[in-house]
Amino acid sequence: MTALSTTEVIATGERLLSRPLRLVRELSGGQDAVTILATDGTESYVVRAFSQESPAVGHEIGVLERLDPLGAMAPRLIAYGEESGHPVIVTTALDGNHPDPDLPPDVIAEQMASALARIHQLDGTGLRPEPQEPPTRTSRLSVRAHAQWERLDLSGRVLTHFDFWCGNALWNNDRLVGVVDWNGARWAPRGVDVAWCRQDLVLLGSVAAADHFLRSYEERSGHHVPDIRAWDVLAAEHADPHVESWDVNYAGIGRADITAAILRKRLDAWIDELLG
Template sequence: MPPSPENTLLAASRLLDRELELLEVFTAGQHALTLLAADGDSEVVVRAFPSGDDAVARELAALERIASLGPMVPHLVAASAGAAEPLIITTRVAGSTPDPRADLFAVARQMAAALFAIHGLDGTGLPLAPMTAPSGETTIGHRAQQAFGRLDLRDRVLSHGDFWIGNALWVRDETTKASQLTGVVDWSGAKHAPRGFDLAWCRQDLVLLGSPSAAESFLAEYEARLGAPISDINDWDVQAAASAADRVETWLPNYHGIGLTDMTAELLRSRLEEWNASL
């Protein structure tokens, strides 16, 4: 388990050699403890991982690659990648968790634009995404095994690795009430992977949010920017579905953490099963 907020703040203060003030404990995500802290007149984000986790080392490699995205991504302030107290401090990216009332079609188009920009970066040297057929005896697992040989594994890009609405930050326009994407965070899972990996993962998230149509809009926007169709997207969707098959209910705290408190484990399961049947 990650350390407590109090111990994390102390460790971050020691790392910077100045006292930080705790402003907020972020609730989205389960892997790391994430704090917003004040560092003088500026704000920083502090993320602490369980002892022995190598997430800091992985994120450091990714942050160097994505710096050209500017204010859309966090930038390194300080880090401790030691096994006993893995900790990373970055600049704060503007925005917050998505508005639960946000138009999912607008969300999908903006996420497609952001992902296209990310995929335009060089991922060479980042960890290679594991590219083996999924195991398991579920029906969707067998389908994924059969579809694996049809995937295009050669067209590798810089992949975020966990590209879903909760790893994007948003602001709400007070005049139009529209949600605007301001950034993408949590880069510890970044990889050098085929572009279909992120595409299918985000499409599945939009389905779990309740809108298979938004998933199609997301794909259409990405393909329009790419100038070419993703011919194997159905096979990638099947891979993502197989990965979620035995654990989708465990993602419920993530959705509650971004304010979707009406979401239930049963609803996640039923939406995933309906999506699987359509693939």
């Protein structure tokens, strides 16, 4: 079924809030949501509409209530409902913008590490547990990921964002000020988020920044991630079939220079390093 239009999303937000809203702008919501920034003249809100029967809103509601310790770095739930079968959620709008395309990868790495160390202090007990089983595909990378499964430390689970990349962070110049898109959060080992963010830094073009992120995260969190290579392999195995389609997500944060071809090239080089 087709997604809701921007006009329909605004109208649904007005119904849920019982007040008129004015569209400020459309936001990059990835590939599974229509996301807008709207205002009632006093307060600003983010309204997100997902595909029909998506469980995303139900999951996010259970996560947002756990994020109070993050303060202004996380959104607060305002309202939720549905329109024509599309789940819709309204949250507070966080200050900040997408990372500047000229922001050095090492700065992104440092700020992401600091934020993730705070997130991983939160309890994820009761959220969906991940990972649940090793990969089942038959590619060379999948076979390696399956073999690495036994090396993973699946204990010490925390609240994990589960899509922790720079496009889900909000920035004020060179400072990370917020993290959004919490509907996928899980109860999982910290290596899940660490590897996913490392891979994003690789796709931004800097393996060195990925390594800097790991060192900074371990220092700030006080936790060593000895099985990071195994987590890196699993992250790459997940990305491998889809990475070209992520050009839309990078374009949505102002990085149209990161094309499908560049994503494929950078991930392939990363996979070669991981398998070497």
